[in-house]
Amino acid sequence: MSRILTVLMLAAGVAAAAQAAPSSNVAWTADTMALLDSGDPERGATLVDRCASCHGEKGVSVSAANPSLAGQLAPYTYKQLMDYKDGKRSHGVMRAMARPLSEEDMADIAAFYASQPVAKARQKDTSEIAETLVTRGDGERLIPACGACHGRSGMGNVTGGVGIAVMPVLVGQYPDYIADTLRDYRSGDRANDIYWQMRSVAGKLTDEEIEALARHYGTLGDE
Numbered sequence: 001m002s003r004i005l006t007v008l009m010l011a012a013g014v015a016a017a018a019q020a021a022p023s024s025n026v027a028w029t030a031d032t033m034a035l036l037d038s039g040d041p042e043r044g045a046t047l048v049d050r051c052a053s054c055h056g057e058k059g060v061s062v063s064a065a066n067p068s069l070a071g072q073l074a075p076y077t078y079k080q081l082m083d084y085k086d087g088k089r090s091h092g093v094m095r096a097m098a099r100p101l102s103e104e105d106m107a108d109i110a111a112f113y114a115s116q117p118v119a120k121a122r123q124k125d126t127s128e129i130a131e132t133l134v135t136r137g138d139g140e141r142l143i144p145a146c147g148a149c150h151g152r153s154g155m156g157n158v159t160g161g162v163g164i165a166v167m168p169v170l171v172g173q174y175p176d177y178i179a180d181t182l183r184d185y186r187s188g189d190r191a192n193d194i195y196w197q198m199r200s201v202a203g204k205l206t207d208e209e210i211e212a213l214a215r216h217y218g219t220l221g222d223e
């Protein structure tokens with residue numbers, strides 16, 4: 001094949017990728033932020049009966065198979081529910097759970113879980129590998145510090161201004177869930193992060209680093 005043809009085909013591929021479906025239909029517009037600000041935790045509490053068998057009555061899950069939701073930032077929880085409903089994050093059970101919910105329901109549910117304390121801390125289990133990635137990242141591999149986005153203590157962050165970004169709380173989560181979801185970002189099975197913010201990071205992590213980070217964050221919690 002001629003070289004120029006190869007270049008043209010590559011360029012077409014890049015253009016197609018650029019036009020591919022967005023990773024999420026949620027945009028942090030003023031309307032979305034206003035909906036979240038008006039989220040009603042008391043109404044949310046009346047909507048979570050169906051969730052309790054897996055996520056616990058107050059969002060502290062009963063088993064590592066299901067992530068804990070207690071203390072999570074409301075915009076993040078809302079976005080995940082929207083993404084499941086839209087099929088942007090694929091999971092059969094969660095899609096079925098999210099499908100009947102309205103946007104207002106999701107905002108209220110998110111407000112309810114945000115109002116609950118994060119799960120209790122487990123026996124601390126950190127390591128030099130984890131501490132380095134959390135606080136400094138790795139300049140050579142262009143991995144930014146996890147803490148730069150998720151906050152120094154892992155309590156998440158919502159940046160304001162023009163470029164709103166929502167970085168979830170990682171503290172109080174089950175280590176196995178953290179490791180699984182990092183592997184899913186790495187393989188692209190989970191691809192609902194806006195601007196590849198997590199896929200670009202997780203794609204560079206080794207199995208050992210993922211395990212170390214999961215133990216680090218997964219053992220922090222409410223003291």
Ligand code: HEC
Nearest residue numbers: 048050051054065066067077080081090091093094097109
């Ligand atoms: C049968 C068990 C089950 C039920 C019932 C259930 N969930 Fe889930 N939920 C899961 C599992 C498993 C996951 C992780 C799925 C994945 O890996 O994407 C999850 C993930 C989530 C997440 C994403 C958490 C994160 O940290 O990204 C949210 C939010 C959530 N569920 C909310 C709910 C709500 C609200 C309800 C009730 C309306 C509900 N779930 C009912 C099992 C369940």
Ligand code: HEC
Nearest residue numbers: 133144145146149166167168178181192193197198201213
């Ligand atoms: C550039 C900012 C940024 C950096 C750096 C970053 N993250 Fe994230 N992370 C995000 C965003 C944004 C999300 C939410 C994506 C979405 O909406 O699905 C996220 C989601 C996650 C989740 C999923 C949480 C859940 O409940 O499912 C985990 C786990 C995670 N990050 C761990 C890490 C670790 C560990 C590092 C460091 C190696 C890291 N992140 C570095 C921005 C970042």
